Amino acid sequence: MSADALWYFGRGTGVSALTLFTLVVVLGLLVRSGWSSPALPRFVVSAVHRTTSLTALGLLAVHVVTLLLDPYAQLRLVDLVVPFLGAYRPFWQGLGTLALDLVVLLVLSSLLRDRLGRRTWRALHWAAYLCWPAALAHAVGNGTDGTSTWMLALVGGCVAAVGGALTLRLRAARTSETETQSVPAPVPPAYLAGLR
Amino acid sequence: MSERLHVDWTACDARGTCLDLLPELLEADDWGYPLARTGEAAPAVPPSSRDYAVQAVRECPRMALRLRPG
Amino acid sequence: MNAPQRLLGAAAATLADHSRLLGPLPGVDGAGILRAAAESSLTGRGGAAFSTGRKLASVAAASDPVVVGNGAEGEPASSKDRRLLATAPHLVLDGLQLAARAVGSRTAYLYAPADLLRTRLEPALRERRDDVPVTTVASPGAFLSGEESAVVQAVQGGRAVPTSTPPRVFERGVHGRATLVQNVETLAHLALLTRFGAAWFRGVGTSAEPGTRLLTVSGAVAAPDVLEVAGGTLLADALALAGGPTEPLGAVLVGGYHGAWVPAEAVADIALSRDGLAPYGAAPGAGVVLALADSSCGLRAGADVAAYLAGQGARQCGPCRNGLPALAGTLRALADGRPSPLLVAEVQRVSRLVEHRGACHHPDGTVRLVRSTLRTFSAEVAHHLAGRCTARHGALVVPSETEEAIA
Numbered sequence: 001m002s003a004d005a006l007w008y009f010g011r012g013t014g015v016s017a018l019t020l021f022t023l024v025v026v027l028g029l030l031v032r033s034g035w036s037s038p039a040l041p042r043f044v045v046s047a048v049h050r051t052t053s054l055t056a057l058g059l060l061a062v063h064v065v066t067l068l069l070d071p072y073a074q075l076r077l078v079d080l081v082v083p084f085l086g087a088y089r090p091f092w093q094g095l096g097t098l099a100l101d102l103v104v105l106l107v108l109s110s111l112l113r114d115r116l117g118r119r120t121w122r123a124l125h126w127a128a129y130l131c132w133p134a135a136l137a138h139a140v141g142n143g144t145d146g147t148s149t150w151m152l153a154l155v156g157g158c159v160a161a162v163g164g165a166l167t168l169r170l171r172a173a174r175t176s177e178t179e180t181q182s183v184p185a186p187v188p189p190a191y192l193a194g195l196r
Numbered sequence: 197m198s199e200r201l202h203v204d205w206t207a208c209d210a211r212g213t214c215l216d217l218l219p220e221l222l223e224a225d226d227w228g229y230p231l232a233r234t235g236e237a238a239p240a241v242p243p244s245s246r247d248y249a250v251q252a253v254r255e256c257p258r259m260a261l262r263l264r265p266g
Numbered sequence: 267m268n269a270p271q272r273l274l275g276a277a278a279a280t281l282a283d284h285s286r287l288l289g290p291l292p293g294v295d296g297a298g299i300l301r302a303a304a305e306s307s308l309t310g311r312g313g314a315a316f317s318t319g320r321k322l323a324s325v326a327a328a329s330d331p332v333v334v335g336n337g338a339e340g341e342p343a344s345s346k347d348r349r350l351l352a353t354a355p356h357l358v359l360d361g362l363q364l365a366a367r368a369v370g371s372r373t374a375y376l377y378a379p380a381d382l383l384r385t386r387l388e389p390a391l392r393e394r395r396d397d398v399p400v401t402t403v404a405s406p407g408a409f410l411s412g413e414e415s416a417v418v419q420a421v422q423g424g425r426a427v428p429t430s431t432p433p434r435v436f437e438r439g440v441h442g443r444a445t446l447v448q449n450v451e452t453l454a455h456l457a458l459l460t461r462f463g464a465a466w467f468r469g470v471g472t473s474a475e476p477g478t479r480l481l482t483v484s485g486a487v488a489a490p491d492v493l494e495v496a497g498g499t500l501l502a503d504a505l506a507l508a509g510g511p512t513e514p515l516g517a518v519l520v521g522g523y524h525g526a527w528v529p530a531e532a533v534a535d536i537a538l539s540r541d542g543l544a545p546y547g548a549a550p551g552a553g554v555v556l557a558l559a560d561s562s563c564g565l566r567a568g569a570d571v572a573a574y575l576a577g578q579g580a581r582q583c584g585p586c587r588n589g590l591p592a593l594a595g596t597l598r599a600l601a602d603g604r605p606s607p608l609l610v611a612e613v614q615r616v617s618r619l620v621e622h623r624g625a626c627h628h629p630d631g632t633v634r635l636v637r638s639t640l641r642t643f644s645a646e647v648a649h650h651l652a653g654r655c656t657a658r659h660g661a662l663v664v665p666s667e668t669e670e671a672i673a
Contacts (some may be wrong), residue, residue, distance in 0.1 A: 021242045031257055034211050041216035043255045118207055204430040205583035206625045225619050227588040264432075265278035 006070035013063035015154070018139050020056035021103075022158040024049060027130045029165035033172035050110070064100065090145055092141030095134045102131035132162070199263045200238040201249055203230060207260035214252040214261060221245055238264070268507070269470055269478050269496035273454050277353040281393040284356035291360050292461045298367035298624045300326060303456060305464035307476050312336060312412065312449030313522060314551040315540070318456065323448065325436050326369040328444030333398075334369045334421060335362045337378030337450040338405035338412035342574070343554045346480035347450050349492040351382050354454065355390040359400070361453025364460050366398040369446055373398070375421050378450070409523070409578035410516055412624050413438075414447040416580075427580035428626035446536045471497030479550065483508035485557035486515060498539045501528060504555050506666035517642050521551025523571050524631025526638035530560065547638050560655035563657035565646050568639030569594065569601040575632045586629040589620035593636055605650045613640060 036042045059115035064080060067073040074087040083100065084094030109124040111115060116124070140147065140155055201214075210228035218261070219232040221239055225231040232239035241249045241263065278284035288646060294302070302628060304319030325331045335358060339347040351358060359376075366374050378387060383402045391400055403421050405411050412428040418439045420426035439445025448456075455477060459467040468476040474499030481504055484490035488509025495504055501518060517527040520538070526548035528536055534543045538550050558567050576590035595615050599605060617636060620629040649656055 031211075036212070036216070040212065043213045043216045043251065046255050046257065047215060113259065121259075203623075205585065205623060206428075206430050208584060210584055219539070225585060225623075226592075226616075227584055229623070230583040231619065231623075235618070 003070060003072055004159045006066055007072055008065040009062055010070055010073065011060050011110055013066060014139065015151075017063050018135055019154070019158065020052060020059060021132060021135060022161060023058055025128060026127065026161050026165040027052060029162070029169045033165075035168055035172075053107060053110075057103060060100065060103060061124040075146040089142050092138055096138035096142060099131050099135035101139055102127045102134070106131065197257060197265055199241045199246070199249075200236075200266045201232075201241050201252075202262045202264045204262070207258045209258050209260075210220045211257050213255050217248045217252040217255070218245060219251075220247045238266075269494060269499070271494050272458055272470075272478050273350060273354065273357070273451070273480060274492075274494045275486040276357045276454070276458070278356055281390070281552075284354075284357045288357070288458075288461065289511055291363060293653070294364075294460050296326070296367045296370060299364050299456070299460055302464050303368065303459055306455075306467040306597075307460045308452065308455050308467065310449055310458065311455070311479060311553065312452035313524070315551070317453055317659060318448070321448070322365065322368045325444050325446040327577075328369075328437075330373075331369045331371045331444040331446060332440040333362065333366045333369060333419075333448070334375040334417055334440070334608065335359075335365075335450050335453050336412055336417055336447050337376065337382065338378075338426075339552075340405075340407065340409040340412040340578075341552050342409070343484060343519070343556050344482045344522060344552050346482050346492045346553055348379070348382065350451055350454055350480065351378055352386050355386050356394070357454045357457050358450045359390060359394060359396070359612055360457035361448075361450075361455070363396050363398055363401060364456055365446060365448055365453060369444075371398065371446070373440075373443075374400045375403055375440075376400050377403045377405050379407065389519045408624065409575070410580055412627060415626065417536060418445055418460050423552060427582060428628075430625040472539065474498065474541060475537075475550075479538075480554055481538070482553050482576075483555045483557070485518075485555075486512050486562075487511050487557050487560040488504055488574065494595060495538070496526040498537045498542070500534075500538045501542075501555065502534045503531070504538060505557060511557055512559070515562045516558050516562060516564050519556040519558065519567075519571075520546075520548045520554065523575055524552040524627070524634060525549065525551050525554065526565070526634055527558075527568075527642035529589075529642050542655075547634060549630075550598070561626065561657055563601065563645035563646065563655050565597070565655075566657070567603040568636065568643065572597045572632060572636055572639075575628070575635065576603055579628055580626075583624040583629075585620050585623035589616055589623075590629060590632055592616050593620065593632065597636060597639065600647065600650055605647075607651060610647065650673065 027045055031042070031049055034042065045072050067075045079086045079093065079097060081097070083097035084090050086093040105124060105127055109121055113121045136155060136158065157174065208229060212224070212228065214230050215222050215224055221233060221241065222230040225232055249263060253263055278287055300319065300322055303322055308318040310318055337347045337351050359476045362374055362376065375469060376387060383404055388402055403464040406426055408426065410416050410428060411420065413428045414435050415429045415431060416426045418435050419429060421440050435445045435447055454645055472478050477497055478494050479497055479533065481493050481495055483493055483504055487505055491508055493504065493507050495507065515530040516534065518531050518533055520528055520543060526546050528543065528546050528548060532546070541547055543549050558564060572594040576594040578663060579586050579590055581587045593613060593616050596609050596616065600609050612635060621633050622630060625662070646656060
């Protein structure tokens with residue numbers, strides 16, 4: 001494969017992975033907010049969230065391997081794990097490394113959810129809120145097309161989608177706080193002990 | 197061996213995945229929590245629903261479900 | 267009529283006094299303690315009344331178990347554990363050591379209110395040279411803080427709220443180990459019956475309810491107090507020992523806030539035993555006997571208790587967190603608000619929604635209390651629906667724990 005082809009393939013899979021991961025985040029937020037529609041009951045939303053995340057991980061793997069093989073990218077194996085050491089745009093590429101590390105953490109911890117227990121799994125899953133913005137920033141800052149019109153339009157679309165899903169999520173959180181009926185005031189001990 | 201669907205109520209958050217998967221077994225109570233149609237706390241899972249029950253256990257976002265013998 | 271004061275008479279300010287009174291800690295081995303407990307038919311005094319012998323035996327079967335003496339006493343109408351810990355701490359601590367020996371445990375905890383730990387229990391522990399070291403853990407005053415899985419959580423350093431079961435704590439408790447959580451009064455009885463034998467223990471009380479038990483008698487009685495009575499004592503006798511009713515009674519709340527009402531007409535004939543109280547949906551429980559005057563409104567008293575219980579939930583479980591305030595609010599509306607016949611049906615409906623749908627028995631106990639309130643005061647319900655209340659006033663009188671001076 002020519003170096004140019006590798007470069008184009010690497011960028012292409014990067015954009016596709018980003019789009020799919022955006023979908024994963026949106027679906028994750030929908031799961032959390034309990035959203036459903038007649039065509040998409042909750043367990044379907046949940047299942048598609050997981051399947052999409054694995055597909056996106058696959059695309060991400062191709063993106064990374066392609067760029068490893070591409071001499072222009074100057075990517076070393078260590079750059080896949082340790083961020084900000086890269087030769088080419090170290091900061092923006094480092095964000096990509098960070099996002100990759102976090103994706104691996106997210107997927108592994110979800111596969112091992114039963115072993116980890118609810119609380120640990122939940123704490124680790126919060127990494128998604130760092131992972132996705134890092135991936136987004138990496139795409140804009142590191143990519144050759146980072147600031148081109150179509151790329152910015154795509155990024156804008158991703159942000160809008162996640163923003164919309166986030167609003168649903170926050171609204172659901174507020175509802176579950178108010179859903180609990182206010183308790184009639186507990187009888188104070190002094191009243192109980194008081195004279196009839 | 198008969199099985200029952202056991203709910204960890206400290207984990208259940210009325211997300212409703214199980215309600216989608218096991219409508220013949222469960223309905224929502226006044227507040228969205230799964231209520232066995234038979235009125236039991238842990239309803240028996242008939243063989244016809246077993247696959248869906250296993251899926252519900254796996255898919256529950258709060259890991260609040262378990263299948264227990266009994 | 268007065269039963270031998272086996273527990274309350276074991277009051278001792280120091281270890282020396284205690285040893286002089288009762289002799290040293292008996293040298294009976296673990297198997298011997300298990301046998302004595304089984305033969306005595308001692309049952310738990312924390313509320314559940316489970317066979318102590320069976321409980322000890324099941325924990326003894328596990329490897330590396332833990333024992334916890336439970337003095338939390340979250341029940342507001344009960345102060346017997348406080349009285350026992352304050353007056354006879356060494357008896358309880360003896361029981362804790364013997365329970366540890368019986369189950370083969372090298373790890374013991376004492377879970378009790380901080381003030382009792384500081385003023386009585388830790389000084390008592392410092393006097394002793396026990397085989398099994400005891401770690402003290404302060405219990406919060408909340409109603410559920412004495413529930414056995416909440417006790418395990420607190421001992422592990424977490425919030426004293428119940429956890430989902432199975433597994434029960436006697437299988438998996440503190441740090442995953444089999445755990446014996448035993449009420450302090452039960453431990454005190456164990457300390458005595460190991461010394462003097464199961465036959466001695468059974469020498470008082472009835473065959474169904476052997477031994478003595480502590481009661482907290484309060485409400486519309488002349489001398490509310492913690493009393494020690496023989497098992498199977500008549501409810502009327504218990505009230506008489508507390509100075510008798512100060513005015514005609516309407517009902518007596520037996521067991522605790524998760525208990526049930528016994529109507530005044532039945533008080534003369536009822537024994538404080540499982541069989542005697544069962545027709546009223548009640549049980550001796552934690553030994554609470556709370557007398558309600560006839561001039562007080564039973565519905566309002568029930569609503570007060572239900573409101574308290576609703577506020578004391580751990581708020582972990584949706585059906586309980588939502589359902590108990592709904593139940594309490596509906597009962598309040600029946601008692602004080604604008605009652606309608608629909609409210610009674612609503613109470614029944616929500617009760618069914620809430621029962622058995624929680625990690626612990628808090629919703630179940632609350633439903634028991636609510637159902638008993640409607641049943642016992644059904645005449646009052648009819649009056650309220652007709653727009654009247656027969657009561658002149660309506661508070662439930664419970665002695666404040668803080669007023670009891672620690673001797």
